[in-house]
Amino acid sequence: MELDFSIVARFQNALALGLWTTIQLTLICIVLGCALGFLIGLARTSRSAVVRAVSSVYVEFFRGTPVLIQLFWIFFCLPLILGVELPNFASGIIALTLYMGAITSETFRASLKSVGREQLDACIALGLPRRVQVTSVILPQAVLRAIPTLLSNCVSLFKESALVSAVGIADLMFIGQNISNNTARPVEVLTIVALIYFIIAFPLARAVSLVERRILAKLAI
Secondary structure, three states: OOHHHHHHHHHHHHHHHHHHHHHHHHHHHHHHHHHHHHHHHHHHHHOOOOHHHHHHHHHHHHHOOOOHHHHHHHHHHHHHOOOOOOOHHHHHHHHHOOOOOHHHHHHHHHHHHHOOOOHHHHHHHHHOOOOHHHHHHHHHHHHHHHHHHHHHHHHHHHHHHHHHHHHHHOOOHHHHHHHHHHOOOHHHHHHHHHHHHHHHHHHHHHHHHHHHHHHHHHHHH
């Protein structure tokens, strides 16, 4: 078989549109997932056994089941339960946000536990309300410690987002599959799609390592 990568150039606009959809979906789920993850992380450090148990079940379920199955369940089963048809884009956001929330909650839980007990004792001694303790003392330190792992989770989510093509969302992977089927050139098209993912993910992964070293150096001061 003679390879001809020039054929992919004819579909560069379609691939660019698919990439934009992938980036939009990823960014939305990162923001929502990190917010959810922080709340779940707080819940897992709660004094209430019930709150801890419910949040732990959520985390273990979404970390312990394949993201593709979660996506299929939300797209096919949730509308039957709610009696409302969900657009595929909304289903993708819900599935990836719930997954992102589960994995980032562990990051936040670990970073919250890393905040020294003396910080909390100082807050109590000063008579600070719980809300002020969380937003002004605990949260800034926990987020700083969590940044490297959160960035790694974001890169992972970007790659996991390719799964949404299975429910018809016109992301980069979906567009690539359609072009591959229509041109009968799967090697060329899917190789280019893989390279696009790599070109974006690899520099981000290297940036994560750089940020991690700088944060560790800052915390060591």
